[in-house]
Amino acid sequence: MYYSESKKLLFSSSTTPITKAFLKALSNTDGVDLDFDSIHFDLDDISNMFGQTKGVRFSSTDQGVNSKSLSGYQVDINPEALTALENDDATQIIGAMDIGQQSYTIMLTQSGTIMSFSKLIGYDNLEIPMLSFAIDVLQKINYLQ
Known part of the structure; x- marks a missing residue:
């Protein structure tokens, strides 16, 4: 995964379902403040x-x-x-x-x-x-x- 902080864009070489599942699990982690949209x-x-x-x-x-x-x-x-x-x-x-x-x-x-x-x-x-x-x-x- 690659993230551009200035553009607020995350690039992933994985499939969309895997990337979304990972981000959802990450956002549900205590202490992690994460919102994402396609x-x-x-x-x-x-x-x-x-x-x-x-x-x-x-x-x-x-x-x-x-x-x-x-x-x-x-x-x-x-x-x-x-x-x-x-x-x-x-x-x-x-x-x-x-x-x-x-x-x-x-x-x-x-x-x-x-x-x-x-x-x-x-x-x-x-x-x-x-x-x-x-x-x-x-x-x-x-x-x-």
């Missing part, structure tokens, strides 16, 4: 930053269906996906985004996950490649000012 991304805005939106997941009220996941090469023009993005109902988005001089296929979730489906070219020589990449993604989507 990042909330504007996935509609982020979709507009993608060169190509490849996937959108969102909750569904259809009978017998809890969520829907749409995949393809222009998912963001599908009416259901577009409505979910516009109404802030999307929980996950996958798309291609240029970070520096390289295009990466990335996933962002409302639980705070940032994942790359692409090899981290240019980051592989850094001490903590995924942390550096995650910070660059957050800067690119204007989450870090």
Whole structure:
């Protein structure tokens, strides 16, 4: 785990459920004062930053269906996906985004996950490649000012 005191951001290389369980247990520890929330991304805005939106997941009220996941090469023009993005109902988005001089296929979730489906070219020589990449993604989507 890595923590930025100035940005009040905690980065974890573990899965979201494990990280949240750890933080919950830590916050219930005597003498520890800890409050935490997941990042909330504007996935509609982020979709507009993608060169190509490849996937959108969102909750569904259809009978017998809890969520829907749409995949393809222009998912963001599908009416259901577009409505979910516009109404802030999307929980996950996958798309291609240029970070520096390289295009990466990335996933962002409302639980705070940032994942790359692409090899981290240019980051592989850094001490903590995924942390550096995650910070660059957050800067690119204007989450870090």
